[in-house]
Amino acid sequence: MEHIVNQITLVGTLADIPQFSHENHGRQFFRFLLYVPRLSGTVDILPVIAEDRLLRTAALTVGGSYRVTGQIRSHNSRTDGIRRLLIFVFAANIQPDDGPPVNEVILQGPLCREPNYRRTPLGREICDVMLAVPRAFRRADYLPCILWGKTAQEASACHTRDTLQISGRLQSRVYTKLTEDGPEERTAYEISALSANILEE
Numbered sequence: 001m002e003h004i005v006n007q008i009t010l011v012g013t014l015a016d017i018p019q020f021s022h023e024n025h026g027r028q029f030f031r032f033l034l035y036v037p038r039l040s041g042t043v044d045i046l047p048v049i050a051e052d053r054l055l056r057t058a059a060l061t062v063g064g065s066y067r068v069t070g071q072i073r074s075h076n077s078r079t080d081g082i083r084r085l086l087i088f089v090f091a092a093n094i095q096p097d098d099g100p101p102v103n104e105v106i107l108q109g110p111l112c113r114e115p116n117y118r119r120t121p122l123g124r125e126i127c128d129v130m131l132a133v134p135r136a137f138r139r140a141d142y143l144p145c146i147l148w149g150k151t152a153q154e155a156s157a158c159h160t161r162d163t164l165q166i167s168g169r170l171q172s173r174v175y176t177k178l179t180e181d182g183p184e185e186r187t188a189y190e191i192s193a194l195s196a197n198i199l200e201e
């Protein structure tokens with residue numbers, strides 16, 4: 001089996017009542033949102049999918065504070081002929097936790113497309129990469145990551161199939177998409193890297 005590095009730990013507030021998501025091999029899964037504040041005061045609103053047995057054990061209540069551990073997953077969804085990459089947290093464990101907010105991610109995988117390096121109007125360096133993080137049964141999760149400053153410079157020299165190990169946080173970002181029916185507000189999810197290492201073959 002592939003070497004898998006995909007870990008996320010969140011501590012945040014339950015935003016809504018879990019809603020049924022899907023059933024797989026007789027197991028039912030539910031989706032809910034977790035509010036996780038940043039130090040800046042901005043709040044990331046993160047989607048979590050968990051099996052019903054975890055929800056029963058944790059006895060979730062809206063407004064309660066919980067620790068969620070698991071992996072970041074991706075899923076290609078096609079609606080009305082439009083394909084979207086859905087990003088979510090797949091929970092392995094949920095427990096009550098009244099501690100401070102936590103948002104910690106560790107990922108490792110090869111780049112599945114060339115890095116996109118750019119500068120903001122204020123001169124800040126940014127590099128977008130897409131990691132193909134291995135999953136069991138020869139599957140992979142395709143996860144967008146954003147790197148900053150010197151780390152962005154170093155990543156910009158990488159190429160497809162180079163392997164990165166990234167630590168950071170999962171963040172949400174609201175943007176406006178222009179569609180045939182007019183402007184539409186959407187939410188994107190990406191991993192903001194605090195550090196990144198380029199691994200040798």
